[in-house]
Amino acid sequence: MDDKDRIIFEKETIDLPMIPLRGLSVFPNMVLHFDIGREKSINALEKAMVNNQYIFLSSQMDENTDLPTAEDFYHLGTIGRIKQMLRLPGDSIRVLVEGICRATIEEVLFEVPYFQCKVRPLTPEESDCSDSATEALMRTVLTSFDEYINLNQNLAPEVFASVVTIEEAGRMADMIASHMEIRLEDKQLLLETLDPNERLEKLNGILLKEIEILKIEQDISSKVKSQINQNQREYYLREQMRAIQEELGGAEDVEDEVAGFIEKLEELDLEEKTRDKVMKEIHRFSKMQASSAEATVSRNYIETILELPWNTYSEDNIDLVEAEKILNEDHYGLEKVKERVLEYLAVMQLSEGLKGPILCLVGPPGTGKTSIAKSVARSIGREFVRMSLGGVRDEAEIRGHRRTYIGAIPGRIINAIKDSGTANPVFLFDEVDKIGADYKGDPASALLEVLDPEQNKDFTDHYLEVPFDLSKVMFITTANTTETIPRPLLDRMEVIQVTGYTEDDKLHIAQQYLVPKQIRENGLKKSNISFTKAGLQTIINYYTRESGVRNLEREVGTICRKVAKQYVTGDLKKVSVTAKRVEEYLGKKKFRFDIIRGKKEIGVTTGLAWTIVGGETLFIETVAVPGSGKLSLTGQMGDVMQESARTGLSYIRSIAKELQIEEDFYKKYDIHIHIPEGAIPKDGPSAGVTMCTALVSTLTGIPARKDIAMTGELTLRGNVLPVGGIREKVMAAHRAGIRKVLLPAENEVDLQEIPAVVREEMEFVLLNKAKDAMKQVLVK
DSSP: OOGGGGGGGGSSOEEEEEEEESSOOOOTTOEEEEEEOSHHHHHHHHHHHHTTSEEEEEEBSSTTOSSOOGGGBOSEEEEEEEEEEEEETTTEEEEEEEEEEEEEEEEEEEOSSSEEEEEEEOOOOOOOTTSHHHHHHHHHHHHHHHHHHHHOTTSOTHHHHHHHTOOOHHHHHHHHHHHSOOOHHHHHHHHHOOSHHHHHHHHHHHHHHHHHHHHHHHHHHHHHHHHHHHHHHHHHHHHHHHHHHHHHTHHHHHHHHHHHHHHHHHHSOOOHHHHHHHHHHHHHHHTSOTTSHHHHHHHHHHHHHHHSOSSOOOOOOOOHHHHHHHHHHHOSSOHHHHHHHHHHHHHHHHOTTOOOOEEEEEOOTTSSHHHHHHHHHHHHTOOEEEEEOTTOOOTHHHHOOOTTSTTOOOOHHHHHHHHHTSSSOEEEEEOGGGOOOBTTBOHHHHHHHHTOTTTGGGEEOTTTOSEEOOTTOEEEEEESOSTTSOHHHHHTSEEEEOOOOOHHHHHHHIIIIIHHHHHHHTTOOTTTEEEOHHHHHHHHHHTOOOSSSHHHHHHHHHHHHHHHHHHHHTSOSOEEEOHHHHHHHHOSOSOOOOOOOSSEETTEEEEEEEETTEEEEEEEEEEEEESSSOEEEESSBOHHHHHHHHHHHHHHHHTTTTTTOOTTHHHHEEEEEEOSOTTSOBOOSTTHHHHHHHHHHHHHTOOEETTEEEOOEEOTTOBEEOOSOHHHHHHHHHHTTOOEEEEEGGGGGGGGGSOHHHHTTOEEEEESBHHHHHHHHBOO
């Protein structure tokens, strides 16, 4: 500070014109120039030049404010002395000023025609440089500033030399801050910090932050430069490769490939939007390097589009008589499925615009659900494609992958359509009930569009990015149960139940299909081996336990292999597989059936159950022993079956007097209900009436007939409600030698599903009340 500048501090306050600075801060002892162009700023400058050349400089809070008011700039700034001014073209002035000292605005005297302020100069505070703390702070800041200069390319090394000679702590902090490229807010913070040591501490924090940022910028810059160098190298090599390919004729191959694509595109009758997109991709491909990764992705996309059967359809051979003949040749039974297929063919023959139906065949494993779809395709002359959904968890399996990486491929639906060569195949979705979901998406939700006739005419695969018409495809799905199929998906399908085969069905299937197939596959001839009816029945009853015929075919194949071995070794030439020989080939019997022995017994009734492999008979055993009224339920009963037992007990208590049972029996006796074969879990409401009848037999001492089987759900009022699986349950009773079955009255309609040969041998009694069952079963 010059001696002439000391007049500033002679008074406590001084009136000075003021210039708001935009994006700029001025520190004491700092000399800099800036341009001004606003009318108020020019007026303030001229006023200062007329007086004593002193002016107050303060930074605007928002540099975008063109017409600031007293609230728009900081009230702590710097008193500066104008050293030089130069008028520039365009009514602007360049000013050279030197910062003198800090000052604060006490009052804004007026704002027009310029800002005039009453300011109070702040006497500079200086720290004792001999103080160890101050000396340490100054050294630390200098070290940080030296590192900052080395990282910042915009500062010359000479700046550090000019700063290192400064001995005053406050002046050093101001000088370093004036050279730094930091935010205006940080500079204002340093300007407002009056204590030199505190100012140095804040400055060092800002320096360290800026050094960290500069290091990151330098690292990024180094990586970008390395990448640019790598790209330049690859470009140079590609150019060399292109020149070599031109010499070898490779460029002509690309041109021929593009010409071939365009020719194929012209042959396809595509929609305008689809055609334009493919043509755009072809033009894009023509400009790529043939060996580049992008060209490979583009080529695969174009080839996939052009290979799709956009307007290629199989000609339907609709002959109902011939179709029915083919279906009967391939499958025994499955009348409902065959009837529905023939209905579809008849409607398709009458209506050209019929949309493909979505049939869902639901039934146990091995009942021919998958093979019936093949027969449907053969019967109408269409191509057949199959996609297994078991374990599929990725949505991209259905919709395809987006073309954002080299390994992208279309979904399996589009791939299957492409491989079939027609746009109207019979498409089988196998195991739709076993579809999964995870973080990659929900394939079941993606199938909603595929299986909706109103939406699938514009199915858009993520890979293709153009719509493809699936409305002419005949979709068939298979499942073992509908319980695990999402409701919205199930709603789009027509469910057809494929029930298990009866013993008679299996016998016919074995005779007509399985035995000839296994004889042929094992290299035998009909002259080498034959199966008797009794032999096949033995295999069916005692070596397999299933609703379908997979294990039956497996056991027949086992016998054929053993016979083939004997034939090759010369032990025999001709074998007739009888019931006795079955045990020789397959070993001891694997399964047994409940055969009713004895006519009647107290506390034991015969019930019927449904399982996934068909019907089963099960015996309900009950005893009542003196005790305190405990109820024991054993035999691995499920929750529903346990509730049925308690319901039956409560119903008996309500009519105990009518049944001539002690009314307090539930207090005097412990009741135990057991279902044999305790290792097998059992559940369901079907045994309600059976357990109730067994309990009544125990409590009254009246024997129950075991040769009468029953099924039905029981209510607290003694009503018998309908249950499912009637066909399978009746077949199990017939197999066990039972010829009289008690069924809920509302299940009368299900009797039509029972084969006529079985129905004729059985007597059916329809139940409305549990008492009806007691009258039939309990024998006095």
